[in-house]
Amino acid sequence: MSVIFEDKNRLVMPRCLEYLTACSLGLLRIIRKKEEVPITDVKGSNARKDWLDNPTIPTAVDLVAEALIVKDFEFREAIEAAKYILDRADSSSILIRQLANHFLEQPRPRWAEPSNILLVDVVDARRKYISRLKKSVRIHPVNPITWSDLAICYAALSQIDKARMAMNVALGLTNNNRFILRAASRCFTHMGEPDRAVAVLRRSGLCEFDPWIASADIAISEGFGLKSKCISKSKYMIDDDNLTHFARSELTSGMATLELKSGSAKRAKKLMYKALSDPTENALAQVEWLSNQINEDIPEINELGCSVPASFEAQALYLFYNKRFKESLEASKLWGTYLYLSSRPVIQSSYIAGLQMNDDTEAIRILENCTPAQKDDPVVMNNYAFSLARSGDIERAVEIIKKAKSYPLSEQQKFVITATEGLIAFRSDNIEKGRSLYSMAVKGFEKINDLRAAATATYFWAVEEKRVRAQAATLIVEEAKKRISRFNVFELEDLVKKL
């Protein structure tokens, strides 16, 4: 079984979010502090005079709308007009009632928990959403946001061709909108086309001005060995005080990651703190990950994790590192439903459920309920096979592991799967084969210098030896204890003591 803790190369990849979620999180806000706000005097307007002379629904609507357009929400007469609309307008007049209600509504505090985040974990819900989006594009086919949302939903269902087609339409309709560009680049990255993802960002010409786009370019380029062309500009951007801290947070945390990789931990640390000034949940998760890489304890992360909306990943990791596994599992589940294209949260939650909570039924439930896009990952399949084998469903576990092996695998993934095959062999009463496979996995991990993974595999091997009451069990258990202590596999420390 693998765990996200092994993630050695976290990057600030743009989140693949639907429009409503992005709006709720405030990700589409302006990037400059001093944005030009048009000033029109409502007090001297005709709409006001009309309303005062002849208070009717149409004059009230005109005045409220004008005040809304010029953002004068405190204008007394407009407030009265809004109340007039609510008192007098027909209940069927949905738009004007909505207008009046919205005008009178108190602005929510910035970090109020957004209710629009689509925390739906059922594939069926996504299918229904696709149906709605398809209806919407039939009515208004030139709306790129709907096409983009459609592409993301198709990608979640692993309908890659349809996703690609829908995203191409979105890009055909607009090629320099931040939301579309980030969604497209993430979507293409998910579809295994990182060069296209980067090309889309660069063609927009926004990399040099927009920190959101620059951050996406750097992360994707870095993740796939491409050369980012906006690193030097980004150095200026993260120090540009005309840009909001929020807009710069992902770029700043991304630059901190680059600094750390290039060996400048001091500079990375400085940037990490800077990124925490007003972070997005993605920036917060990156800082959390970075702080663990350099063993820097940053207490603000936990506080921010509670106040930054949708910071499920940061919370899940923080709680995991602090051995609060039950809470970490809950946060991981939310993380998985929030980022339904990413397999990392599913790997994390199935690991915690299966191992820390010793609840393979829950792990199987998590793995079966995730989206096809999340399932489409050899490590997720490995975890699924692991829990199935432990639950006694060997036949299915063998089938799943066979499927996982058909993917192009990294060395580490190959040894993870070998270890799980060892487990399956043990559970099929093929003890010798099990030992041989576990031994092969442990040696493999040692060969690639992944000593934590070797310790973890030794632990699972020890569990199986103990279960079959083999004579060699004591030796393997001792070896597991030694390795877990030596390589700081903190999440197994308590479990190994019980062996």
Added chain:
Amino acid sequence: MKAAENLVGLDLDGGWHIDELVKRPKKGTGGYSSISYLASNKEGRKAFLKALDFSAALQEEDPAHRLYVLLSAYEFERNLLHQCKDKRLRRVVVPLADGTAKVPGNFGPLENVPYLIFPMATGDIRNEVARWKKFDLAWALRSLHHSAVGLQELHGIGVAHQDIKPSNVLVFPVEGSKLTDLGSASQVEKPSQSDKKFIPGDVSYATPEQWYGWSQSPDFSNRYLIDLYRLGSLIFFFFADCSATDAIQLKLSIKHGKKFTRSDFIGDLPYMQYAFGEALHDLHTLVETLAGDLTDEIVMIAQELCEPDSRRRGDSRARAAAYRQQHDVQAYISRFDRLARTAEIRMI
């Protein structure tokens, strides 16, 4: 007392007599103040008189310049109205007479008050709708048809109205609806005060590209596209009680928060298109209860006319055809006429 407020009882050229002051002096969007009167002639025909008041200009810091601006605006509008009259535009309100009234008393250089006399309307479409106990679909569609004809007539003489809104669509007892108030209009190759304005006309009815001061080209035809948007906005008025601009701004504000501010038009366009999509969805719901099987056609017209991206606004076939222009109104005249006839036949 201003000279322009002192016209009651005066006899004017052409046999017109000023009967009554309409109390509310309204500031025109054309830049000058006008004072409204009721007038009648010897045949007993009632009319509406608009007297121009330039006295406020004298109170300003640079009265000469201000006076020049106001007079230019008035002169421009009067010339446009004369052209409309000469070309016999049927769906645009043209003056019955115009001239200068000499007001007795000590008013100095302001004793000569320019005026325009217009035929008497029963009110604008807002007043008409307010009178209805039950929504009159046929009337609304016919009014939209008349407005489209008025727009085509204006475009035909190279004039972009730029301030089409419910209060500028007047209703006449026999003739139906007509466009009025050319105070914000522009004409091809004739510079006017409106050309210099960021948003000519009412801001509540401004197009998305006007909010940003964006234009696909300096071509005059962009002004015609603004008219198309405002024509489509009348559909929103009849069925949703608000303008397309109100609906889009509302949806934007709900999604992005009250503090949403613009950055650049092309970058923000997808947000506006999404907001417009939502507004169309609501419009569809509202139209459906009133227009039944005509709903799809009506909403489709609203969608084409009010498209936030001006490059895609208007009839798609007109945009595709080499011999037609993007701002061609003819298709909408035909479609509104057909819809109105269908609704009228169903009433019989």
